[in-house]
Amino acid sequence: MKYYERLVDLKCFSRSDVERLTKNKYTADSLIKEYKRKGYIESVRRDLFVAISMETKGPVANRYLIATNILRDNYISHHSAFEYYGYANQVFYEVYVSGGGRFVDFEYDNITYRYVAPRIEAGVNLKKDGVRVTDIERTILDSMNDFDKIGGLEELLRCLELMNYADEEKLLLYLEAYHKQVLYQKTGYILEHLKKQLRLSDNFFEVCKSKLKRSIRYLYTGIEHESNTFNKRWNLVVPRDLMKLVSKGVDVNADV
Known part of the structure; x- marks a missing residue:
C-alpha cells in the first residue's frame, strides 16, 4: 500500500509514471503486477492503468x-x-x-x-x-x-x-x-x-x-x-x- 495513495491521486497513469514514483524500472514492474493482483489498480489498455477505489471497488477516474x-x-x-x-x-x-x-x-x-x-x-x-x-x-x-x-x-x-x-x-x-x-x-x-x-x-x-x-x-x-x-x-x-x-x-x- 506504500504507493497506493499516490496512484489514487494520479487516478490514471502509465508505466513510466510508476517508474517515477519508485525510481526503479524493475520495482515499478513488480509493483504493477502486485497491485493488479490485489485489485488496487486495473489495466485499461496497453500502458494505461487506473487506480481502484477501496470503497466503491470501481475506478477512481471517470x-x-x-x-x-x-x-x-x-x-x-x-x-x-x-x-x-x-x-x-x-x-x-x-x-x-x-x-x-x-x-x-x-x-x-x-x-x-x-x-x-x-x-x-x-x-x-x-x-x-x-x-x-x-x-x-x-x-x-x-x-x-x-x-x-x-x-x-x-x-x-x-x-x-x-x-x-x-x-x-x-x-x-x-x-x-x-x-x-x-x-x-x-x-x-x-x-x-x-x-x-x-x-x-x-x-x-x-x-x-x-x-x-x-x-x-x-x-x-x-x-x-x-x-x-x-x-x-x-x-x-x-x-x-x-x-x-x-x-x-x-x-x-x-x-x-
Whole structure:
C-alpha cells in the first residue's frame, strides 16, 4: 500500500509514471503486477492503468479522464463533450475521442472508447479536473458535421435545446477552419430554429448564407429516400417532419 495513495491521486497513469514514483524500472514492474493482483489498480489498455477505489471497488477516474489519458493530447469530442458539459439528452456507453494519437477502439468497464479523426485543431480546452474537451462551439460543429454517424439528428437537437448561449464568433471561426459549404448550410438551417435561445444575431446567419453556392445538398445521408422537402433559403434537402424532432422549448416559429 506504500504507493497506493499516490496512484489514487494520479487516478490514471502509465508505466513510466510508476517508474517515477519508485525510481526503479524493475520495482515499478513488480509493483504493477502486485497491485493488479490485489485489485488496487486495473489495466485499461496497453500502458494505461487506473487506480481502484477501496470503497466503491470501481475506478477512481471517470470515463472522460480515462479518455483524455489514452494517448498524448487526446481529448473528448462530439456527443461525449455534450455529456461532459451536461447538455446531453442521454448518456451513451461510448466515449468519442479525437486528437493526439489514433488508437483501435477498445472497451473498459462496460464503456467503449472510439477514436474519431479530428477535422480541425482549434477549440480544445484543458479543464481543472484534467479533462481535455472540445469547447461548446467546436462540439456543436463537430456534432453537426457527423450526426449521421454519431448520435443522430434527434439527439443533436435535444442536446442543443438544453443550451442557452453559443459564441457566434467562435462558431464562424471554426466554420472557416472546416471550410465545408454543406456545414454552413446545416449549421444555418438547424441553428436558425434556436436563434433566440442561443442568442445568435442575424449577421451570423447572413455570413453562413454568404458561403453557399448553387449546389443543392442533403441534410444527412439517406434523406433522399425519405419524405423530404427543399429548403430554398439554405439550398438544402431536409425532412418534412423536422419540427416533430425538436423538443418543447425550441422556437418552432423561427423564420426559416
